[in-house]
Amino acid sequence: MASKTLFAFLFASFLLLSIPPPSTSQNHLTSFSISDSPWRPSSNKLLLSPNSTFAAGFLPLPASPNLYSFSIWYNNNNFSGGTENPSTVVVWSATFTANASLSITNSGRLVLVSSGGASPSNLWPGAPSSGSNSNSSTSLILSEDGNLAFGDFWSSFLHPTDTFLPGQSINGTSIRSRNGKFSFSDSTSLFFNTSEQYWKIDDALSQLSPDGTVPKASGDKVYCADYGSNRTRRLKLDDDGNLRIYSFDPVERRWFVAWQAIQEPCRVKGICGENAICTTTNDGSDSTSCVCAPGFAAVGGSSSCRRKRKIELGGSDFKFLRLDYVNFSGGTNGSLLDAPNFGACRANCSAMPSCLGFLFKYDGSGYCFLHLGRLLDGLWSPGTEAAMYLKVHASETDAASNFTVLMDVLPTTCSVRIGLPIPPEESNSTARNVAIICTLFAAELISGAVFLWVFLRKFIKYRDMAQTLGLELLPAGGPRRFTYAELKLATGDFSKAIGRGGFGDVYRGELPDKRVVAVKCLKNVAGGDAEFWAEVTIIARMHHLNLVRLWGFCAEKGQRILVYEYVPNGSLDRYLFPAGRTLASLDVEPDPNGPTVIDGKKPMLDWGVRYRIALGVARSIAYLHEECLEWVLHCDIKPENILLGEDFCPKISDFGLAKLRKKEDMVSMSRIRGTRGYMAPEWIKSDPITPKADVYSFGMVLLEIVTGSRNFEMQGSLMDSEDWYFPRWAFEKVFKESKVEDILDRQVKHCYDKKVHFEMVDRMVKTAMWCLQDKPEMRPSMGKVAKMLEGTVEIIEPTKPTIFFLQE
Numbered sequence: 001m002a003s004k005t006l007f008a009f010l011f012a013s014f015l016l017l018s019i020p021p022p023s024t025s026q027n028h029l030t031s032f033s034i035s036d037s038p039w040r041p042s043s044n045k046l047l048l049s050p051n052s053t054f055a056a057g058f059l060p061l062p063a064s065p066n067l068y069s070f071s072i073w074y075n076n077n078n079f080s081g082g083t084e085n086p087s088t089v090v091v092w093s094a095t096f097t098a099n100a101s102l103s104i105t106n107s108g109r110l111v112l113v114s115s116g117g118a119s120p121s122n123l124w125p126g127a128p129s130s131g132s133n134s135n136s137s138t139s140l141i142l143s144e145d146g147n148l149a150f151g152d153f154w155s156s157f158l159h160p161t162d163t164f165l166p167g168q169s170i171n172g173t174s175i176r177s178r179n180g181k182f183s184f185s186d187s188t189s190l191f192f193n194t195s196e197q198y199w200k201i202d203d204a205l206s207q208l209s210p211d212g213t214v215p216k217a218s219g220d221k222v223y224c225a226d227y228g229s230n231r232t233r234r235l236k237l238d239d240d241g242n243l244r245i246y247s248f249d250p251v252e253r254r255w256f257v258a259w260q261a262i263q264e265p266c267r268v269k270g271i272c273g274e275n276a277i278c279t280t281t282n283d284g285s286d287s288t289s290c291v292c293a294p295g296f297a298a299v300g301g302s303s304s305c306r307r308k309r310k311i312e313l314g315g316s317d318f319k320f321l322r323l324d325y326v327n328f329s330g331g332t333n334g335s336l337l338d339a340p341n342f343g344a345c346r347a348n349c350s351a352m353p354s355c356l357g358f359l360f361k362y363d364g365s366g367y368c369f370l371h372l373g374r375l376l377d378g379l380w381s382p383g384t385e386a387a388m389y390l391k392v393h394a395s396e397t398d399a400a401s402n403f404t405v406l407m408d409v410l411p412t413t414c415s416v417r418i419g420l421p422i423p424p425e426e427s428n429s430t431a432r433n434v435a436i437i438c439t440l441f442a443a444e445l446i447s448g449a450v451f452l453w454v455f456l457r458k459f460i461k462y463r464d465m466a467q468t469l470g471l472e473l474l475p476a477g478g479p480r481r482f483t484y485a486e487l488k489l490a491t492g493d494f495s496k497a498i499g500r501g502g503f504g505d506v507y508r509g510e511l512p513d514k515r516v517v518a519v520k521c522l523k524n525v526a527g528g529d530a531e532f533w534a535e536v537t538i539i540a541r542m543h544h545l546n547l548v549r550l551w552g553f554c555a556e557k558g559q560r561i562l563v564y565e566y567v568p569n570g571s572l573d574r575y576l577f578p579a580g581r582t583l584a585s586l587d588v589e590p591d592p593n594g595p596t597v598i599d600g601k602k603p604m605l606d607w608g609v610r611y612r613i614a615l616g617v618a619r620s621i622a623y624l625h626e627e628c629l630e631w632v633l634h635c636d637i638k639p640e641n642i643l644l645g646e647d648f649c650p651k652i653s654d655f656g657l658a659k660l661r662k663k664e665d666m667v668s669m670s671r672i673r674g675t676r677g678y679m680a681p682e683w684i685k686s687d688p689i690t691p692k693a694d695v696y697s698f699g700m701v702l703l704e705i706v707t708g709s710r711n712f713e714m715q716g717s718l719m720d721s722e723d724w725y726f727p728r729w730a731f732e733k734v735f736k737e738s739k740v741e742d743i744l745d746r747q748v749k750h751c752y753d754k755k756v757h758f759e760m761v762d763r764m765v766k767t768a769m770w771c772l773q774d775k776p777e778m779r780p781s782m783g784k785v786a787k788m789l790e791g792t793v794e795i796i797e798p799t800k801p802t803i804f805f806l807q808e
């Protein structure tokens with residue numbers, strides 16, 4: 001009953017919204033000439049293209065039915081309606097007018113006049129000037145491609161509003177969003193308020209082709225997700241400031257977004273007002289919301305915020321709140337300093353009364369940006385890779401929690417410089433954490449100073465390179481498309497293999513711009529070109545410090561190749577386990593730039609580094625699960641897929657690939673691994689796979705990080721017995737026998753100092769135990785796991801991990 005009512009309602013609203021203007025006895029024109037003048041909204045005329053794909057006429061404004069605008073829209077019912085676009089799809093419209101009429105005058109001019117005013121005013125944008133020798137026999141014609149033309153004098157294609165159609169030249173004209181806030185100009189850039197640029201493509205776009213590409217002046221192209229098939233398409237600047245290509249899917253009979261300029265909607269300027277921060281809602285839609293920065297309150301009825309308590313000029317009654325991943329990116333008057341460390345950056349801002357806060361990067365680059373002007377266009381984005389320290393009144397009680405909960409920049413960032421960040425003086429649990437982590441850092445530094453120094457010199461080059469590349473983190477139009485020939489050249493005909501994994505072989509390569517890349521040739525990939533491209537675009541959208549960055553791809557002649565950033569130190573397993581105990585033995589040449597070897601020995605990962613790796617991995621998986629929607633399950637977490645950056649900052653690879661994989665492959669893979677691998681029990685039981693499967697795999701890796709031993713081994717010897725279960729063994733050692741020392745990696749056991757390391761190791765072991773529970777619902781979510789490791793939540797005593805086939 002309820003559904004019936006709902007259906008009726010939907011149907012009614014569909015009718016209301018989708019029926020183009022007046023319907024009774026419409027007068028269909030094939031051309032509009034002087035004899036049809038004047039044309040008023042009430043004349044019930046409709047100008048149609050030859051095959052009736054497009055129609056032009058007066059459309060009532062949705063909000064006020066007494067107002068009309070002269071518009072062009074898709075007339076074919078196939079292209080309007082559907083769930084995505086219940087209303088008429090308008091591709092061009094003149095400025096909204098009341099009581100307008102369209103006429104061809106005796107002198108042959110085409111005019112759109114508003115009859116309301118005393119003297120009729122010409123509202124037609126770009127109607128022929130009075131000087132032109134127009135001809136009264138010229139008529140207005142709508143062609144099949146959607147162009148409305150009045151002889152050679154005027155055409156809608158030369159005066160676009162918010163949409164470009166295939167065949168229409170993008171070069172030389174600009175479009176504006178319907179709400180007037182945003183514009184796309186110079187065929188390259190998006191602007192807010194005509195001057196604030198927020199997006200730019202490297203090269204001018206020429207025109208949209210029906211096959212779903214947009215050639216650029218350089219000959220390169222922009223590709224739609226469904227490029228290759230001739231479809232009905234349009235390029236539109238939407239009211240949210242994003243430039244999108246819509247394609248009409250003839251099977252599902254709806255429009256869908258096949259390409260968009262901006263992947264993170266908060267990068268559009270002007271979305272939120274002053275002192276507000278734009279965040280993306282978590283529901284997977286691209287909608288945004290504006291929240292006030294801590295210490296600020298909303299100004300009624302606007303998206304701007306006002307400081308709650310003023311800071312006295314020159315006083316010292318202020319403190320700083322740390323907002324991770326927040327950047328106020330617009331209109332600020334600021335100064336960029338090269339600060340030797342966090343303290344110097346903060347001191348500079350403290351000393352300056354006009355400083356509202358500062359942005360600091362913990363990567364040792366000395367990036368310190370002081371905000372002196374207004375705080376505009378605030379956004380939260382993992383792509384920021386910096387923390388904003390906001391100056392607020394000392395008595396401020398607002399917590400910065402909304403912007404620190406998800407991912408802390410500080411602990412996972414791997415500082416290379418000896419100048420360590422000074423923790424902010426906060427008395428909450430974060431501060432405690434920071435203190436712990438800094439102690440770890442310090443301990444690590446003393447033991448590893450020499451090692452770090454050697455390291456530093458060797459990899460300073462990489463770091464600089466990575467930072468230069470960092471500027472390209474957010475690719476303009478998604479990942480770059482490479483040709484097979486380009487990659488063949490870059491990799492020396494795929495000669496330098498650096499890895500062999502489940503998804504395919506990996507080669508080292510160097511692009512013409514000297515970027516070193518890891519080129520992964522995928523095998524057994526399901527789906528067509530368009531599907532592959534769509535997946536790759538999604539993978540490339542994921543930005544996190546602890547995820548390997550995808551730069552491009554190649555889909556040519558059945559090849560499926562991904563181009564990743566090159567992570568110099570290779571995978572975690574090479575450091576954790578004694579040589580020769582790799583899962584699939586790597587019969588490849590040692591990579592000359594591969595794992596760091598000092599005096600012929602691999603460096604030892606000390607407890608601090610291990611903890612940081614665990615935390616970084618946990619956070620990035622949490623990011624994949626919670627920020628990027630649940631469909632981005634990793635499904636293949638193991639030490640081989642955890643790569644180590646130049647300063648042993650962990651980076652996860654192979655994420656997002658599970659979807660590309662054929663299902664049978666995944667299943668057979670899990671069989672091969674059997675129960676002793678990293679696959680959660682639900683893979684074997686054929687239970688539904690949820691994000692908790694990744695949690696299990698992570699738990700196994702965590703335990704291996706602590707023990708330095710594969711889960712099917714015990715301190716060097718292969719455990720073949722049917723009823724031996726690694727997590728259970730570890731549990732009994734730690735919680736029954738209270739002998740933590742017994743499970744610790746022998747390589748670094750001597751460095752274990754109970755006073756310094758106990759809490760950290762204890763947290764790692766307890767967290768691992770919770771992750772390794774047999775029942776998925778018993779395992780914590782990945783976000784919780786990250787917090788357990790951080791110490792921001794209490795960890796209750798774990799229950800003994802067991803597995804369904806083991807009898808207790």
Ligand SMILES: *[C@@H]1O[C@H](CO)[C@@H](O)[C@H](O)[C@H]1NC(C)=O
Binds near residue numbers: 050051
């Ligand atoms: C209109 O449709 C006819 C038949 O469907 C087709 O032959 C013709 O090419 C179409 N004209 C245009 C301009 O698309």
Ligand SMILES: *[C@@H]1O[C@H](CO)[C@@H](O)[C@H](O)[C@H]1NC(C)=O
Binds near residue numbers: 076078250
């Ligand atoms: C509209 O859609 C129907 C059903 O999909 C199809 O048969 C018809 O040819 C389409 N008309 C046009 C003009 O595309």
Ligand SMILES: *[C@@H]1O[C@H](CO)[C@@H](O)[C@H](O)[C@H]1NC(C)=O
Binds near residue numbers: 099115116
């Ligand atoms: C439009 O014209 C009608 C009569 O022609 C008049 O009654 C009405 O007030 C006009 N509306 C506006 C908004 O000018």
Ligand SMILES: *[C@@H]1O[C@H](CO)[C@@H](O)[C@H](O)[C@H]1NC(C)=O
Binds near residue numbers: 133136
């Ligand atoms: C007006 O148009 C007609 C037919 O299109 C043409 O024969 C005539 O020469 C034109 N006159 C001028 C002044 O362009």
Ligand SMILES: *[C@@H]1O[C@H](CO)[C@@H](O)[C@H](O)[C@H]1NC(C)=O
Binds near residue numbers: 193195
């Ligand atoms: C647009 O820019 C002008 C001048 O550059 C400024 O006065 C105006 O406030 C801006 N509008 C918005 C909405 O920011």
Ligand SMILES: *[C@@H]1O[C@H](CO)[C@@H](O)[C@H](O)[C@H]1NC(C)=O
Binds near residue numbers: 172206
């Ligand atoms: C764009 O237009 C300018 C002149 O309007 C022309 O010189 C240039 O070649 C055009 N570029 C493309 C890619 O069409």
Ligand SMILES: *[C@@H]1O[C@H](CO)[C@@H](O)[C@H](O)[C@H]1NC(C)=O
Binds near residue numbers: 210211228229230
């Ligand atoms: C798309 O249309 C163009 C010209 O209209 C034609 O050359 C091309 O073969 C078509 N492609 C497909 C895949 O139908």
Ligand SMILES: *[C@@H]1O[C@H](CO)[C@@H](O)[C@H](O)[C@H]1NC(C)=O
Binds near residue numbers: 329330361
């Ligand atoms: C903050 O935003 C500005 C403007 O978009 C940009 O130039 C700057 O690099 C951003 N800072 C960081 C750390 O991302």
Ligand SMILES: *[C@@H]1O[C@H](CO)[C@@H](O)[C@H](O)[C@H]1NC(C)=O
Binds near residue numbers: 333334354372373
């Ligand atoms: C930027 O701030 C400095 C210091 O407050 C001030 O002197 C300067 O005039 C400001 N510039 C602009 C463009 O507002």
Ligand SMILES: *[C@@H]1O[C@H](CO)[C@@H](O)[C@H](O)[C@H]1NC(C)=O
Binds near residue numbers: 340347
């Ligand atoms: C501001 O930064 C500069 C450069 O890092 C430094 O030399 C100077 O001492 C700092 N000023 C204060 C007040 O800390």
Ligand SMILES: *[C@@H]1O[C@H](CO)[C@@H](O)[C@H](O)[C@H]1NC(C)=O
Binds near residue numbers: 291399
């Ligand atoms: C955090 O955000 C929510 C809405 O997203 C808001 O209601 C709440 O007040 C915010 N908390 C703080 C401390 O800013």
